[in-house]
Structure formats: C-alpha cells, structure tokens
Amino acid sequence: MTSETLPVSPIAEELFIIGNGFDLQCGLETTYYNFIGYILNKREQQDNQLSDDYEQIVSQYERMLAPELNTDIRGYDWLSVKFSDFKYDINIWYRILLYEKLNKNSNWSSVEAVIATYLKNYDMISYLTKLFFQKKKKPSFSDNRVLPEIKVNNNSNSRNDVYYAVLYGIIFRAEDSLSLDSGKHLYSELKTLFSSPNQVSVDTVKELITSALLNELNELEYDFECFIRYRVEKTNNYLDSANFLLERMLNPEADAITFVEPRPYHLLSFNYTSIWSGTAKSIYSPEKYLDVHGKLPKLNIKFSNIIFGIDHEGIEANSLEYRFTKTYRTLQLYSRNFEGVGDNRDIYSPTIKRIKFYGHSLAEADYAYFQQIFDYYDLYDNQELELIFYYSVYDNGIAEQIEQNQMLAISRLIEKYGQTMDNQNHGKNLLTRLIQTNRLKLIRI
Numbered sequence: 001m002t003s004e005t006l007p008v009s010p011i012a013e014e015l016f017i018i019g020n021g022f023d024l025q026c027g028l029e030t031t032y033y034n035f036i037g038y039i040l041n042k043r044e045q046q047d048n049q050l051s052d053d054y055e056q057i058v059s060q061y062e063r064m065l066a067p068e069l070n071t072d073i074r075g076y077d078w079l080s081v082k083f084s085d086f087k088y089d090i091n092i093w094y095r096i097l098l099y100e101k102l103n104k105n106s107n108w109s110s111v112e113a114v115i116a117t118y119l120k121n122y123d124m125i126s127y128l129t130k131l132f133f134q135k136k137k138k139p140s141f142s143d144n145r146v147l148p149e150i151k152v153n154n155n156s157n158s159r160n161d162v163y164y165a166v167l168y169g170i171i172f173r174a175e176d177s178l179s180l181d182s183g184k185h186l187y188s189e190l191k192t193l194f195s196s197p198n199q200v201s202v203d204t205v206k207e208l209i210t211s212a213l214l215n216e217l218n219e220l221e222y223d224f225e226c227f228i229r230y231r232v233e234k235t236n237n238y239l240d241s242a243n244f245l246l247e248r249m250l251n252p253e254a255d256a257i258t259f260v261e262p263r264p265y266h267l268l269s270f271n272y273t274s275i276w277s278g279t280a281k282s283i284y285s286p287e288k289y290l291d292v293h294g295k296l297p298k299l300n301i302k303f304s305n306i307i308f309g310i311d312h313e314g315i316e317a318n319s320l321e322y323r324f325t326k327t328y329r330t331l332q333l334y335s336r337n338f339e340g341v342g343d344n345r346d347i348y349s350p351t352i353k354r355i356k357f358y359g360h361s362l363a364e365a366d367y368a369y370f371q372q373i374f375d376y377y378d379l380y381d382n383q384e385l386e387l388i389f390y391y392s393v394y395d396n397g398i399a400e401q402i403e404q405n406q407m408l409a410i411s412r413l414i415e416k417y418g419q420t421m422d423n424q425n426h427g428k429n430l431l432t433r434l435i436q437t438n439r440l441k442l443i444r445i
Contacts, residue, residue: 044340129202
C-alpha cells in the first residue's frame with residue numbers, strides 16, 4: 001500500500017463544552033445546595049450514617065446561626081470568650097452562605113457568586129482588617145500611632161454582624177476542626193498578633209487575612225471533592241448515562257436504538273468527575289479533553305485537586321483579591337499538575353467548526369474562558385463556525401421557562417462578548433448576525 005492510498009484519520013471538528021447540568025442530567029445530584037447540606041450533615045453525623053434530607057439540616061444550622069449574628073460579639077473582650085461558646089469552627093464561607101440565606105438572597109448557595117460579591121463588591125479583606133484593629137488590644141501609649149485609613153465600600157456596613165463572626169472565626173478557629181493540615185499556622189499567627197499589645201502593620205494583617213480566607217476556600221474545595229466522590233459512589237449507572245448523553249451530543253437526531261458512529265471531538269469540562277480520564281473509556285469519549293478546574297484524584301487523599309474562583313474582570317493583578325480569580329488559581333493548579341490535570345490542554349484545534357454546549361449556566365464567572373475561545377475562532381467573521389446550545393427539560397411543567405432561561409443566558413453571553421470587540425458596531429449586532437447566518441442554534445435533546 002502506497003502512502004497515497006493510506007486511510008486518512010478523521011480530524012476533530014467539534015468542541016464540546018459541558019457544565020454541572022451534564023452531571024445533573026446523568027443523575028448525579030451535585031447542586032451547591034446539596035453540597036452544603038451534605039457538609040453540614042456530615043458535621044453532625046459522626047457515625048457517617050448520612051441522610052439526604054439536606055433541607056432539614058440546612059434549616060437546623062440556620063436556626064443555630066441566627067442568634068449568633070447579633071451585636072453581642074462586638075462588645076465582648078474576644079480574648080476572654082471561650083471558643084466553645086460559639087460554633088466558630090465552621091468554615092467561614094459556609095457561615096457567609098448561611099448568612100445570605102438568612103437574608104433571603106435567592107442566590108445564596110451559589111458559592112462562586114457569593115465569594116465574588118464579598119471580595120469585589122463588599123471589600124471583605126479591607127473590612128476584616130479594619131475590624132481586626134478595632135478589636136485588637138490597644139498598644140502602649142508611647143507606641144500608639146494613628147492607623148492608616150482603610151477605604152471600605154458602604155455596602156459592607158449592612159454585613160457588620162457576619163464580618164465580626166468571620167473575623168473571630170479565622171483568628172480563633174481550633175486547629176483540630178480543620179479538614180486539611182496545610183495552613184494551620186495562619187490561625188496561630190493571627191491570634192498571636194491579635195493578642196500582642198505591640199503594633200503590627202496593616203499590610204501584614206491584610207496578607208494573613210487573605211491567606212486565611214484562601215485556606216478556608218481550600219478546605220471548602222476539599223469538602224466539595226469528598227462530596228462529588230460520595231455522589232458518584234451513590235449514583236447507579238452514572239457512566240452509562242454520561243456516555244448516552246455524549247452520544248446524543250454527537251447526533252441529537254438519532255433515536256434510542258440507532259447506532260451513532262463515534263467520531264473524534266475535543267471536550268472542555270467545567271465538572272470534576274472526569275469519566276473520560278478513567279480506565280474504562282466509552283467509544284464516545286473525547287479524543288482530547290481538559291478538566292479546566294481540576295478533577296477528582298484517583299485516590300481518596302487529603303488533598304484538593306479542584307478549584308473554585310471568581311472572574312478576574314475589574315480586579316487588578318497586584319491586588320490581594322486577584323489570588324481568588326480563576327486565572328490565578330488555574331495557573332497554580334496546572335503548575336502543580338497533580339495526576340496530569342494540566343495535560344492535554346491543546347483542545348483548541350483550528351479544525352473545529354462546531355462548538356457544542358450542554359449543562360453550563362454560562363455564568364459571568366466563566367466569561368473569560370468563552371471570550372478567549374470566541375477570540376481564537378474569530379466568532380464574528382468565521383462563517384464556518386457554529387454555536388450549538390443543547391438543553392434538556394427536567395420538568396415538563398416548566399418546559400417553556402427552561403427554554404426561555406436558556407435563551408436569556410445565551411443572549412447575555414453573546415451580548416457580553418460583543419462589548420469586548422474593537423468594532424463596537426460589530427459587537428452590537430453580533431447576536432443578530434449569528435442568528436441570521438444560521439450559526440447559532442438552541443436544540444432540545
């Protein structure tokens with residue numbers, strides 16, 4: 001056989017982008033609400049006999065938290081308060097989420113959205129630093145200098161109570177209540193500085209508070225990793241359901257008994273399950289894939305291989321808040337490259353002609369990823385590029401609402417991207433252009 005007659009291997013012309021809706025459709029109950037209920041339930045059930053009645057346990061913690069969020073904690077001499085007097089061993093991000101639920105925030109359980117709000121809109125780091133010096137032991141008269149003014153967004157004032165509780169929690173949290181060993185020294189350092197009558201610089205305190213908040217986030221990420229593993233083990237036929245859904249994305253018009261010929265495609269996953277990196281791969285597994293925010297480690301070890309983060313828009317790279325951005329944290333994740341999580345990143349092939357979405361909320365926290373993809377493939381001028389958004393109806397009673405929500409999320413995404421284009425006229429008519437040229441489709445599967 002000559003080289004001219006050798007069979008030509010097919011090339012990937014499709015890029016799949018999936019979010020948590022993919023796992024939910026496969027029966028994996030991995031909503032943020034279920035996660036928080038699981039963690040709070042696990043804290044109470046020492047025998048590991050976990051219940052899935054998450055609503056009850058969340059309500060129980062709400063009732064416990066409500067009386068603590070009052071002005072009493074402000075007036076206490078914090079060094080004389082017994083740690084056992086309060087339930088401050090709870091991770092501070094859970095405390096903030098529950099506070100948002102108490103204040104009837106409909107988006108209270110959206111972890112990344114709440115973190116972004118507190119860091120970007122409420123100046124959390126600066127505000128906690130200010131409270132640290134307000135509650136700190138007064139220095140001696142000879143060393144009593146005026147502290148620099150810390151500018152704080154006024155929106156923070158309505159959250160005084162939770163900030164007092166958060167600050168107390170990261171100063172006095174018991175080390176044996178932490179899930180991870182790393183970062184334990186931060187709490188003892190903060191407590192030492194707080195207890196000392198000597199002066200300490202604002203920058204030093206800000207740095208320690210930032211590191212403690214990140215450590216609490218690392219613990220939350222590890223908790224989420226444990227939760228995902230628990231749900232996978234409890235979910236029957238998850239792998240089969242996932243493979244069937246991938247098959248449907250390859251050919252949504254095929255019926256249940258028609259065999260769909262596998263073909264190469266690339267995949268960008270915002271989930272952590274990563275079934276395509278396991279040993280038992282389906283014929284519908286991607287040729288190349290990227291678990292953009294990490295994946296479950298093969299072994300159940302005390303180490304977080306996944307990340308949560310916020311969008312970097314509006315955050316300066318030299319600010320402390322930048323350390324919480326997905327840009328910064330994915331750089332850390334890929335640099336570690338634990339279990340090859342940073343491998344196979346070359347999924348953006350120039351041969352891609354169709355980008356297919358399923359189960360992604362298209363939330364603002366991930367806009368940066370979509371912007372770089374649309375830039376790479378020249379979304380406005382590339383007449384061969386299609387955007388196909390798949391969705392499923394999980395409740396026939398609200399089928400129309402589900403479709404409308406999808407259309408609104410798509411419109412927001414394209415409009416937001418249009419605002420980043422150099423030619424503003426092109427940006428304003430981008431959505432119309434995609435629809436009129438039949439390059440944007442919404443398909444129910």
